[in-house]
Amino acid sequence: MALTNEYIKQRLTEKFGDQVQGFLEPYGMLTFEAPKELNLKVLQYLFDEDELAFRFLTDLQAVHYPDNKGRELAVVYHLHSLSANVRIRFKVFTDILTPDVYSATALFSGANWMERETYDFYGVNFIGHPNLKRILNVDEMDYFPMRKEFPLEEQTRVDKDDDMFGR
Amino acid sequence: MSDQHIKLPEGSIEKQTTTLNLGPTHPATHGVFQNILELDGERIISAEQTVGYIHRAFEKIAERRPLYQITPLTDRLNYCSAPINNMGWHLTCEKLLGVKIPKRVDYLRVIVMELARIADHLICNSIVGVDTGAYTGFLYVMQYRELIYEIYEEICGSRLTTNIGRIGGFERNFNNTAFEKLEKFLKEYPKVLKEFENLFTRNRIFMERTIGCGPISAERALNYGFTGPNLRAAGVDYDVRVHTPYSSYEDFEFEIPVGSTGDCYDRYLVRNGEMWQSLRIIEQALRKVKEFKGKEAEVFHADIPEYYLPEKKDVYTKMEALIWHFKIIMGEIDIPAGEVYQSVEGANGELGFYLITDGGRTPYRLHFRRPCFIYYQAYEELTKGAMLSDAIITMSSLNLIAGEMDA
Numbered sequence: 001m002a003l004t005n006e007y008i009k010q011r012l013t014e015k016f017g018d019q020v021q022g023f024l025e026p027y028g029m030l031t032f033e034a035p036k037e038l039n040l041k042v043l044q045y046l047f048d049e050d051e052l053a054f055r056f057l058t059d060l061q062a063v064h065y066p067d068n069k070g071r072e073l074a075v076v077y078h079l080h081s082l083s084a085n086v087r088i089r090f091k092v093f094t095d096i097l098t099p100d101v102y103s104a105t106a107l108f109s110g111a112n113w114m115e116r117e118t119y120d121f122y123g124v125n126f127i128g129h130p131n132l133k134r135i136l137n138v139d140e141m142d143y144f145p146m147r148k149e150f151p152l153e154e155q156t157r158v159d160k161d162d163d164m165f166g167r
Numbered sequence: 168m169s170d171q172h173i174k175l176p177e178g179s180i181e182k183q184t185t186t187l188n189l190g191p192t193h194p195a196t197h198g199v200f201q202n203i204l205e206l207d208g209e210r211i212i213s214a215e216q217t218v219g220y221i222h223r224a225f226e227k228i229a230e231r232r233p234l235y236q237i238t239p240l241t242d243r244l245n246y247c248s249a250p251i252n253n254m255g256w257h258l259t260c261e262k263l264l265g266v267k268i269p270k271r272v273d274y275l276r277v278i279v280m281e282l283a284r285i286a287d288h289l290i291c292n293s294i295v296g297v298d299t300g301a302y303t304g305f306l307y308v309m310q311y312r313e314l315i316y317e318i319y320e321e322i323c324g325s326r327l328t329t330n331i332g333r334i335g336g337f338e339r340n341f342n343n344t345a346f347e348k349l350e351k352f353l354k355e356y357p358k359v360l361k362e363f364e365n366l367f368t369r370n371r372i373f374m375e376r377t378i379g380c381g382p383i384s385a386e387r388a389l390n391y392g393f394t395g396p397n398l399r400a401a402g403v404d405y406d407v408r409v410h411t412p413y414s415s416y417e418d419f420e421f422e423i424p425v426g427s428t429g430d431c432y433d434r435y436l437v438r439n440g441e442m443w444q445s446l447r448i449i450e451q452a453l454r455k456v457k458e459f460k461g462k463e464a465e466v467f468h469a470d471i472p473e474y475y476l477p478e479k480k481d482v483y484t485k486m487e488a489l490i491w492h493f494k495i496i497m498g499e500i501d502i503p504a505g506e507v508y509q510s511v512e513g514a515n516g517e518l519g520f521y522l523i524t525d526g527g528r529t530p531y532r533l534h535f536r537r538p539c540f541i542y543y544q545a546y547e548e549l550t551k552g553a554m555l556s557d558a559i560i561t562m563s564s565l566n567l568i569a570g571e572m573d574a
Contacts, residue, residue: 026506027262057392058510059519059536078508078521078536082389082403085410089508110392113544121226136219136573145227152231 003084005030008052015045022091029089036092039075040102043090046079047107054079054088057104060114062122064096066148072096075124077104094124096147103129121146184212187555191220195559197294198569202546202558209554214547218540222573229533233498234260234474235334237533242328244537245571248287248514249329250279250319255511258413259520260334263507264474271459271466272336273415274452278349279322279331280414280511281445281452285356286315287514288396288438288445291566295435296367298560299376304366311359314352321345335475336468346453353450360442367435374432381549381561382430391548392541395516397565400437401429407512414511418455419448431564438566473500498528515539515566539565540572 008030012020020042022033034042046054059078066072071093080087094101103126104111115126116135123144126132134141143150190201199220205212225240232240241252254276261268289312293305316326321344323331332338367373383393388401398405406423408416424440426433459466468475472491481488494500504526510519516538523532542565549565550558 029508056389058517059521059534061521061534063523063532082405108392109390110541110544113540136222145224152227
């Protein structure tokens with residue numbers, strides 16, 4: 001039986017009730033979110049069930065939404081079920097003051113550096129990570145550069161009218 | 168030591184191991200990699216990799232750029248096969264915008280991508296040869312990489328960081344010289360590749376050095392997120408071109424070479440096998456391209472005035488073309504809001520683009536899934552207990568590209 005998005009959604013709802021929510025299908029990829037305390041439970045469930053078998057972590061990164069009060073940071077997992085060839089996207093949101101999310105390194109060895117990168121750029125504190133330190137930036141850096149409060153260009157420049165060209 | 172003749176300085180007996188700093192500018196690492204190795208004699212006890220020496224914050228820069236200005240950034244990821252990165256980025260944008268690409272453009276793209284794959288695998292395999300002490304293969308095949316670069320040059324004007332193609336197609340049609348050079352390549356290259364294989368595949372020294380060197384099991388490889396030739400060498404037949412076809416790869420007939428042990432020798436064999444398959448794909452694509460007749464044979468881009476620059480002579484003579492030209496160049500086009508993940512089979516694994524837009528003129532968030540960043544973390548597991556010289560071969564046979572790793 002082909003693994004359809006409806007079926008995955010049904011299985012998840014059966015297991016976790018209304019704690020998994022926000023089901024969307026942008027460009028055909030099933031996207032949903034769960035409370036951050038549940039992230040490992042959801043990942044483990046998707047990993048263990050033989051019909052689902054999401055055992056390949058394609059990608060892991062964070063997104064910063066400064067206007068979402070209380071859920072500023074989103075950690076996004078892209079999972080791939082190689083046997084059924086289906087991809088899904090799973091998000092957990094966390095507030096920026098206590099950005100603690102459980103680490104997926106016990107489940108996927110590959111998550112190690114991906115989480116370090118996410119920590120490096122967004123400051124997500126992965127609990128249970130064996131070696132959570134900066135990876136691409138210098139160790140002395142004391143801020144998280146990909147957050148939206150660090151705009152790329154000097155904002156006080158007057159020689160450039162940004163309203164016109166919208167960069 | 169019971170029979171000691173040499174007087175050793177105080178304290179030198181206690182530390183049994185040697186710490187060796189390999190890199191970041193060591194000639195044997197082929198790039199800016201640093202490895203802090205703990206050695207017992209010549210055996211590796213532990214390795215700690217440091218990356219980030221050429222981190223250029225592409226993801227941050229991309230948040231302030233219109234879509235077409237991000238293509239040159241993708242060149243600088245895996246610079247050994249820049250066209251694949253460019254095409255991956257164009258495909259991501261086209262998926263987001265819902266553009267339908269003409270078949271001829273798809274086939275032309277396939278030709279360019281497979282040429283890039285051959286160029287990348289050539290470098291990787293011949294460098295493995297160099298590291299095992301065989302310089303001949305490297306020097307010999309370089310002239311054919313040169314020919315591939317000449318083909319790029321005919322298509323887009325540049326060689327290494329190509330910035331090839333545009334959102335919607337190519338900036339110009341392939342000219343006759345490009346097709347002539349392609350024919351020449353297809354005619355001459357199989358012989359060269361055969362000779363290259365003769366030099367290495369059953370070479371006693373090469374086999375002794377690479378068999379059993381840096382092996383990984385299929386299960387561990389999947390857990391580490393391996394993709395591309397490195398995963399296939401471990402025996403998993405996962406290929407993005409087959410599993411989620413893009414750019415009309417479903418129209419072509421080719422095989423996925425797989426290995427079994429995941430060691431350096433298998434990786435070498437898989438890459439060689441892929442070069443043969445790439446040649447097959449290019450031949451088929453060239454045949455398909457030649458089947459287009461009349462007006463269809465002139466098509467080299469999709470019709471999307473919002474993103475594809477108009478012809479220069481129209482810009483000077485037509486009002487509408489001038490307006491589009493200005494809007495595109497100044498980055499004044501609003502991108503529709505959306506969230507899209509698109510991946511392509513890069514030369515060293517699944518290269519993914521995760522793009523979020525919020526309706527503004529630049530991406531809200533762009534993340535590159537760089538295959539070698541993800542599989543480099545397995546390096547310690549691959550080399551633990553091996554000799555130092557094996558670690559060097561393992562590193563080059565993983566096809567690590569510093570530019571891609573550090574983004």
